[in-house]
Amino acid sequence: MKTLGEKFKILRQKKGVNQKTMAESLGISIPAYSKLETGITDPNFSRINQIAEVHELTLRQFLDIGEEGGSEQEQLVAELKEKVRELESSVIRLQGKVIDLYDKEERRK
Structure with missing residues (x-):
């Protein structure tokens, strides 16, 4: 089972953007986004949902990534x-x- 951070990274790479671009689209700093991808910071539900929306996925689709x-x-x-x-x-x-x-x-x- 993939961690949330691994799923964030998979989606970002699939979209072909860097961490800076993702951080900007989420309205957070680059270090804050990097911590989400590496698992240093655990995202809350609203952040997970926001990331899924940025990638135009339902929460279910997001959770199924890498499974x-x-x-x-x-x-x-x-x-x-x-x-x-x-x-x-x-x-x-x-x-x-x-x-x-x-x-x-x-x-x-």
């Missing part, structure tokens, strides 16, 4: 699928912009 049963893997797959959908939407929007620019350039000729 047996594949729920973390299922969550990662779902997150990756959502990111792919977002990227596909972005690509489609950009393609539309390229077509619009091309049409405008053609009309100028």
